[in-house]
Amino acid sequence: MASQEVDILIVGAGPCGLMLANELGQRGIRARIVDQDSGVATAPQANATQARSMEHYRRLGFAHEIRQLGLPPDHPTDVAYFTTYSGYEIGRHRMPPSGDADRIVRELEPVWNAAELPHRVPQSHVENVLFEKARALPGIEITFNWRATGFEDRGGCVVTHLEHTQSGDKQSVTSKYLFGADGGSSVVRKQLGIHYGGGDPAERDFMGGQMLSIYIDAPAFYEKLVGDRAWMYWTFNRRRRALLASIDGKGKFVLQTQLRPGEDVAKMTNEDCGRLFLQAMGCDIPHEVTGFAAWLAGRALAADTFRRGRVFLGGDAVHLFTPTGGMGYNTAIEDAVNIGWKFAAAVKGHGGAKLLDSYEAERQPVAVRNTRNAAGFADSVGLYVPSPGIEDPGLAGEAARKRAGAYLANHGKNEFTIPGFTLGARYNDSPVIIDDGSPRPPDIPTVYVPSAKPGGRAPHVWCTDGESLFDKFGFEWTLLYFKSGDGDVGAFAEEAGRREVELKCLDLSGEPVAADFYEQPYALIRPDQVVAWRGALPDGNDMKQLFDRVLGV
Numbered sequence: 001m002a003s004q005e006v007d008i009l010i011v012g013a014g015p016c017g018l019m020l021a022n023e024l025g026q027r028g029i030r031a032r033i034v035d036q037d038s039g040v041a042t043a044p045q046a047n048a049t050q051a052r053s054m055e056h057y058r059r060l061g062f063a064h065e066i067r068q069l070g071l072p073p074d075h076p077t078d079v080a081y082f083t084t085y086s087g088y089e090i091g092r093h094r095m096p097p098s099g100d101a102d103r104i105v106r107e108l109e110p111v112w113n114a115a116e117l118p119h120r121v122p123q124s125h126v127e128n129v130l131f132e133k134a135r136a137l138p139g140i141e142i143t144f145n146w147r148a149t150g151f152e153d154r155g156g157c158v159v160t161h162l163e164h165t166q167s168g169d170k171q172s173v174t175s176k177y178l179f180g181a182d183g184g185s186s187v188v189r190k191q192l193g194i195h196y197g198g199g200d201p202a203e204r205d206f207m208g209g210q211m212l213s214i215y216i217d218a219p220a221f222y223e224k225l226v227g228d229r230a231w232m233y234w235t236f237n238r239r240r241r242a243l244l245a246s247i248d249g250k251g252k253f254v255l256q257t258q259l260r261p262g263e264d265v266a267k268m269t270n271e272d273c274g275r276l277f278l279q280a281m282g283c284d285i286p287h288e289v290t291g292f293a294a295w296l297a298g299r300a301l302a303a304d305t306f307r308r309g310r311v312f313l314g315g316d317a318v319h320l321f322t323p324t325g326g327m328g329y330n331t332a333i334e335d336a337v338n339i340g341w342k343f344a345a346a347v348k349g350h351g352g353a354k355l356l357d358s359y360e361a362e363r364q365p366v367a368v369r370n371t372r373n374a375a376g377f378a379d380s381v382g383l384y385v386p387s388p389g390i391e392d393p394g395l396a397g398e399a400a401r402k403r404a405g406a407y408l409a410n411h412g413k414n415e416f417t418i419p420g421f422t423l424g425a426r427y428n429d430s431p432v433i434i435d436d437g438s439p440r441p442p443d444i445p446t447v448y449v450p451s452a453k454p455g456g457r458a459p460h461v462w463c464t465d466g467e468s469l470f471d472k473f474g475f476e477w478t479l480l481y482f483k484s485g486d487g488d489v490g491a492f493a494e495e496a497g498r499r500e501v502e503l504k505c506l507d508l509s510g511e512p513v514a515a516d517f518y519e520q521p522y523a524l525i526r527p528d529q530v531v532a533w534r535g536a537l538p539d540g541n542d543m544k545q546l547f548d549r550v551l552g553v
Helices: 015-025 051-060 063-067 098-107 123-135 187-192 270-281 328-348 353-382 394-416 419-423 489-498 512-518 540-550
Strands: 002-011 031-035 079-082 089-093 140-144 146-153 158-164 170-180 210-217 232-235 242-246 252-258 288-296 300-303 311-313 319-321 477-481 503-507 522-525 531-535
Touching: 002 015, 002 158, 002 328, 015 031, 015 051, 015 123, 015 140, 015 328, 031 146, 031 170, 051 063, 051 328, 051 419, 063 123, 079 394, 089 394, 123 140, 146 170, 146 187, 170 187, 170 328, 187 311, 210 270, 242 270, 252 270, 270 288, 300 353, 319 328, 319 353, 328 353, 353 394, 477 489, 489 503, 489 540, 531 540
Parallel strands: 002 031, 002 170, 031 140, 079 232, 170 311, 477 503
Antiparallel strands: 079 089, 146 158, 158 170, 210 252, 210 288, 232 242, 242 252, 300 319, 477 522, 522 531
16 A cells, blocks of 8 residues: 655645645645545635635736636626516625626725725635646645545654555555545544534524525526626525526526425426526526536534544535535635634744644634524525515505515625625634733624734725735734834744744834724734734743743744
């Protein structure tokens, strides 16, 4: 049986595993991804890349490439609500086209406080970019058609056993750490005996049971559509609730609908799926069903623990979402970002045991937060049942549509304009964050309150030269200081150098907006753009203790 040694073995080539490979590869860490499928995903799946994920892609250098994918740059990204697509439009939440993102993110700075806006693009497109970027990095190997059959944590290393899905060949891989990003049926999680918590799937009129994703080519859709183009089209009637997401703005869509009693996915055909699409359409149009897949909505699950020993878990392996709010894949991206620099610090020797402990301490509460918020969005849309007369002509029908439109437009704002949900997750109780005793900002999905209180995402500023503050950060650690020519910065640099930690010292003395946000003379920013500490200059022993704490030593 063949054997191999790497620093990190990653099981699963979905967004979490691929993002982790990018984080590790850019830091010179040797990693291998194995996946039992024959390649990366091709079905559209999720279609909302949130602003925080786009900021991480920007940090890695390829946000602009992802921004070019998906809908045409002038295509609206509105969410629109209809009785049927050829019936009545009853509400709309307007959002800008991707071609305007660079301009609008600056105009909306008081609302978003971000370097990037969200982007509407099929997850499969993003995964292909992550795949291409990862496999081009030195030290990264991605191999498909290999399944993990088991592993042994031997204290100083993990030995994982693999089997080729086609040839039956066997292989063992010895790694310093194993990371399971192998989805809801995770082999790694099951061997660890870790279970999800959160209860049974919620029952709803929509997003609360057996769902069907139907992939459709229907350019004629636009000829019968009663309203303007959008990114996502919902139907609300008493027969067939559905949402239709545009993939390319030209005629490729994915329709998601909840199966009714008596509808059995095991017996469904392409023709049956086409009839479900036409129910939502409200009229007959030419179309082609290119595939379909079933999935279960109503889940809000998170595991109690994200690691045992040298084995760690992320993505769907430890949290399962109802997709409202689009946070499942985005939460997985943040898992990878969080553990990536910590794995690198452990492998390179300057990260201590508590740094790895902090992965679970930081990400598990966020998973619970995010799954609960997503479930709240699902309740808002899935428990709302329209009036029986919503499709009727006349005064009663018109009144019903106005009521529904007011409710759904407000729901759309609350689900799809969510800077607080996207940017506001915090690591308040992390063992590697130095709390300064200041109040915690409110955690509200629709409102983001930027705060430099340690434990949260660093506040963003468009600097006086027009550049993003985030673009000025170092790739690893960054020290912000707000007094020009401060010679005391050398003490930070000296301590970082002694530990072989890469630290960029950034003079922001000419940035009054940044100084107002950060409030203290110094702020130490982690590689994942989270504030680890802020305050006045520590003395010699306090400086050592500061670095010990943030590095988990």
